[in-house]
Amino acid sequence: MTPEATLAKFRDYMVGPARFANLLSCFELGLIDALRDKPGASAVELGDAVGAKPDHVEQLLHLPVKEGFLAYDAATGGYSLDALADLPKEDLDRALVFMDLVKVTMLRQLYYLSESVKAGTVVGLKEFYGYDGNLFGAVAEHKDLRESWATAMDAGTARVDPWFFDNVDVPAGARVLDLAGNTGLGAINTYRLKASPGLTVTTFDLPEKEQEALENFRANGVAEHCSFIGGDVFQEVPPGFDIVLIRHFLTLWDRSEVLRILHNVNKSLDVGGQVSVLVPVYQDNVREHDSRSVDFYPAFFLGCAMGQGGPQKLSTWSGWLEECGFEMTQVVVEDPAAIPADALPLQAVLTARKIA
C-alpha cells in the first residue's frame, strides 16, 4: 500500500464520527420524513417543517446528496429522495435502530476507549453516567441506554436465533440446558423450535432470575417442559443434561473466563455430551474474507459494553473448546450474502462433543 493510499484510509477514519452524526441527524430532525411528505421541498420549507434554520438544513443535506441518498435540483433548489426512495421501510428502520445504538451506547463513551482498555472497565459509563460496571448493568438503571440497547438487541436476536436453531441438532427427548439463559426466553424458544416428545429445557442463570423465568414459562404455556436452576457458571454447571446451549454469552469474557466456563460445562457433561455455542466471529484471515465485525466489536466490547471480551477468530473458539476437553463436530458461519447488507455481526454456531 502506498503512503498516499494509507493516508486516504486515515482520512476515511477521521470523518467517521462526523459522517455518522450528520446522516443520523437528518433522520432525527425529521428532514427525511419531511421529504417523504413533500418531495421537492426547499431548504426553507424543510427548515420550517423541522424547526431548523434553512442555512443549517442545507449544510446537513450536502452529505446525503453526495452519497446519492437524496437528490438536489439546483434549478428549483428542491430536495427529494433518491436511493432512500427505493429502500424498504423495514430495512431502513433496522439500520436506524442500530445507528441509535451506536449513538447512545458508543459515540461519547468511545472518547475513553484508551482509558477503558487500560482499566479493563467501561470508563465511559463511569464518566457519563456515574455507573461502575458494564453496559448490561447500566441498562437496568438508565432508561436512555436501556431503550436504545433493548430495541437493537431484540432486532438482532429476532434475526439470529432462528438461524441458530436451524443449525443446532437437538435429538428427540433431549435434556437441554440453556446456559446463562437469563429469564427463560431462550428456553421457551428452544422448546418451541425443537419440540419433541420428552424434550426438556432448563434455564441456568443467577438465582435472582428464577421468579421471572418461571412466570415466563407459565405465561407461555411451557411450564411442564421448562425449568430453572439458579447458580454461578464460574463455580459449577449443573450435571444431568445431554446438550448445553451457550448463546450471546461467551463473547462477554476474556480468554481465562471463557476457559473456566467451558471447563465447567465439560465437567457437567457425560462423555459424548454436546455443547453448542453461538458467538460472533472474526474470520481467521481478516484480510481475505468479509470481516465486517472487526470494524465494530473490539471498540464496542472494550470501550462501551464490558471493558473486556469480544469475538474471536474461528480457530480461537475451536481451540478453546478443544483445550477444555471437547472435539469439534460442526462449525457453521453466517453467509455474508445471506444477511442484510447493513448487518454487522457474522455469527457462528460451534458444536462440540465431550471426549473421554
Add this chain to the structure above:
Amino acid sequence: MTPEATLAKFRDYMVGPARFANLLSCFELGLIDALRDKPGASAVELGDAVGAKPDHVEQLLHLPVKEGFLAYDAATGGYSLDALADLPKEDLDRALVFMDLVKVTMLRQLYYLSESVKAGTVVGLKEFYGYDGNLFGAVAEHKDLRESWATAMDAGTARVDPWFFDNVDVPAGARVLDLAGNTGLGAINTYRLKASPGLTVTTFDLPEKEQEALENFRANGVAEHCSFIGGDVFQEVPPGFDIVLIRHFLTLWDRSEVLRILHNVNKSLDVGGQVSVLVPVYQDNVREHDSRSVDFYPAFFLGCAMGQGGPQKLSTWSGWLEECGFEMTQVVVEDPAAIPADALPLQAVLTARKIA
C-alpha cells in the same frame, strides 16, 4: 443505487465512530510505537509494554491488521508494521494531530448534533464543558480543547496560508486590510510574503486584540509596516484600503451575517478595490468532484464549532460577493491531487473587485 448498496453504505456509516476510536487508541496506547521498537512482538509482549491485557491488545489490533496497516504472523503470533512502516513520520504526525482534533472537539459533542442544529448553538460544549458559546471561546477556557485545536489549526494554517498568498495578487505599495486578523500574525505573513516598497498591512479586529497585535508587530520587526485598527466588522469596516483580505472567517457565519460583512467591506472600498477571500468550499456538483469537505464540515461547524456556518458551494460564495456589489475576478480551488491524501479541506481563494 440498489437497496443493498444503500444498506452497505449505511453500514459503513454505522462503524465510523468505532473504527475511528479503535485506530486512534492503537496510537494513544503506544501499541504502534511498541511495534517500532520491537517488530514481531506478541500480544503478551505488547500488553506488557503498554500496560494493557493481551486479550485487549489482540482485539484492538484486528482492525489495523485487516486494513493492512499492520501485519500479523499466525505462526509466531507476532505483529509488525505493514503499510505504517512506509508512512513518513511527518505524514503520520499530521494525520494524528487531526484525529486528536476529531476526538477532543467532536466525538462526544456530536451526540448533540441534532439539538445543536435546532438551537443554533453548540449544545455539546454546554453539556460537556458547561460552556455557553462557540469553540473559539471555549478554547480560551479549556486547556484540553485549546491544545487539541491549536495544534491542528497551526498545522492546517502552515499548509494553507502559503498557498493563499501564492494565489493573491498584492500590487506594490498597496494598503492592505487583514479583516478579522486576530493578533496580527496574518498581517505579518502578508507583509513578509508580499513585501514591496510602501506596502502596509493593517489588522482589523476587536479592540481587545490591539495590545497583543502591536507586540507581535514589534517582536517581528514589522512595526513600521503593520498597524492595528479596533472595531466590529458587523458595524463598519474602516475605509482607506486598496485590498481587504478575509481568511478563515466567513465560514463561521450563516448567510445573513456573511452578507452583512461583505456589504460592509464593499462600503469601505473605492470602486475597483479588491477583496480576496480564503474559504473551504464544496464543489457545485458534490457527486462529480472530490467533495471530501462535505464529509466533515457540516457536522463540525453546526455541532462542534459554531452552531452555524460552514463552507458553501463555489457558486454560493461567488453569488454572495456579487450580491454585495463585487464582480468576480479570480477563483482558485485547491487541487485535490496537490494536497495530502489525509487532508480534508478543499480551500478556495475568491478574488473580486468593487463595481460602480
